[in-house]
Amino acid sequence: MKRTIVLAAAVLLAATACGTSEPAASGDGDNPSTAAAQPVSITDSRGKKVDLKAPATKVVGLEWGVVENLISVGVMPVGVADVKGYNAWVTAAKLDPSVKDVGTRGESSVDAIVALNPDLVITTSDESASALAQIEKAVPVLVVHAADAKNAIPQMKTNLELTASAVGKTEQAKQINAGFDKALADGKQKIAAAGKAGTSFTMADGYKQGSTISMRMYTSGSLLGAVGNELGLQNAWPAGGDKDYGLAPTDLEGLTKLKDGEFLYIANDTDGGDVFGKDLAGNAIWKNLPFVKTGNVHRLADGIWMFGGPKSTEQFIDAAVQAVTS
Structure with missing residues (x-):
C-alpha cells in the first residue's frame, strides 16, 4: 500500500516556493470571461517552464494531494490515479463519479491518460523520470514538489498555489490558504x-x-x-x-x-x-x-x-x- 506519497495571473511565489508563474498580460486571470483567453506560463518544481494557451480545464491528477487541491479550487479532474484509494483516504474533497481511473499512483496508464484528451497532467516529484517522459510526449505535465521536511507547511501552501495557477484559480488558492491559517490559529487558541x-x-x-x-x-x-x-x-x-x-x-x-x-x-x-x-x-x-x-x-x-x-x-x-x- 502506497501512502507516500505560483501564482500565474498576478503573483510570483516567495523564495521558498517550488515553482513560479509569469503574470498574464491582464491580471484578471480569475475572471471566467477573460481567463480562458489568457495564456499561462508556469515554472514547476523541476525548474521546467510549462506553457498553456489558456488555464487548463481538463486535468488529470496522479497524486491525491494534487487532486484534493484541484477540487478545492473548483476544478474537478477528468482522470485520477487510483480512484478507489482516493475515495478511501481523502474525504476533504470528494470526487465526482464521472472521474476516470488512470491506473495506480506511480504506475499510471499513459494510454488511459491520453484517451481523456486532457489539457494538463499534474503530478509530484515522486513520479519517475521515465513515466514523466512518456506522458510528456502527449500531454503537458506540471510537477509540484511532493513534500519538504524542512518547510512542510509552506510547501503545502505552495503546491496549492502552483496547482491553482495552472487552472486560473489563484484567488481561490489565496482564500483557502488564509482559511487554513485561521483554522490553525483557532486550534491553537482552543488548546x-x-x-x-x-x-x-x-x-x-x-x-x-x-x-x-x-x-x-x-x-x-x-x-x-x-x-x-x-x-x-x-x-x-x-x-x-x-x-x-x-x-x-x-x-x-x-x-x-x-x-x-x-x-x-x-x-x-x-x-x-x-x-x-x-x-x-x-x-x-x-x-x-x-x-x-x-x-x-x-x-x-x-x-x-x-x-x-x-x-x-x-x-x-x-x-x-x-x-x-x-
Whole structure:
C-alpha cells in the first residue's frame, strides 16, 4: 500500500516556493470571461517552464494531494490515479463519479491518460523520470514538489498555489490558504484555553505485512507533525525522518522510548486496518506503554489524508484539537 506519497495571473511565489508563474498580460486571470483567453506560463518544481494557451480545464491528477487541491479550487479532474484509494483516504474533497481511473499512483496508464484528451497532467516529484517522459510526449505535465521536511507547511501552501495557477484559480488558492491559517490559529487558541499548551504528543500510522507490524512516526518535519507543533503541542518523537515527508520508521520496541503523552494515529478499515487498536490490543509491550496505560491513545477519523493540502490538514487540526482537549 502506497501512502507516500505560483501564482500565474498576478503573483510570483516567495523564495521558498517550488515553482513560479509569469503574470498574464491582464491580471484578471480569475475572471471566467477573460481567463480562458489568457495564456499561462508556469515554472514547476523541476525548474521546467510549462506553457498553456489558456488555464487548463481538463486535468488529470496522479497524486491525491494534487487532486484534493484541484477540487478545492473548483476544478474537478477528468482522470485520477487510483480512484478507489482516493475515495478511501481523502474525504476533504470528494470526487465526482464521472472521474476516470488512470491506473495506480506511480504506475499510471499513459494510454488511459491520453484517451481523456486532457489539457494538463499534474503530478509530484515522486513520479519517475521515465513515466514523466512518456506522458510528456502527449500531454503537458506540471510537477509540484511532493513534500519538504524542512518547510512542510509552506510547501503545502505552495503546491496549492502552483496547482491553482495552472487552472486560473489563484484567488481561490489565496482564500483557502488564509482559511487554513485561521483554522490553525483557532486550534491553537482552543488548546491553550484547555490548558493543554506544551502537551507532549506523537503522531503515527502503521500497517501489517504478514505477521510483521511496521509503523511510521510523524516527526516535526512531517506536515502533520509540524502542524501539531504550531498548535502549541510538542512532538515527542526524538529521531529525524526522511528529507521529504519527515517520516521515521519504527516498530513496537521503538515506542518504548516514549513517555506519557498524547498518541495520535490514523488508520483505515478499508485499507490496512487498525494495527494499534486491533492487532496490538493484546500485546503485553503495547499495553504497558505509558500513554496506553493512561488512555491517551486516539484514533483519528478515517479519511484524513496525511499528505494532502490545506483542506485535509484542516481536518487533522480539528481532530487533533478534539483528541487533546476532550
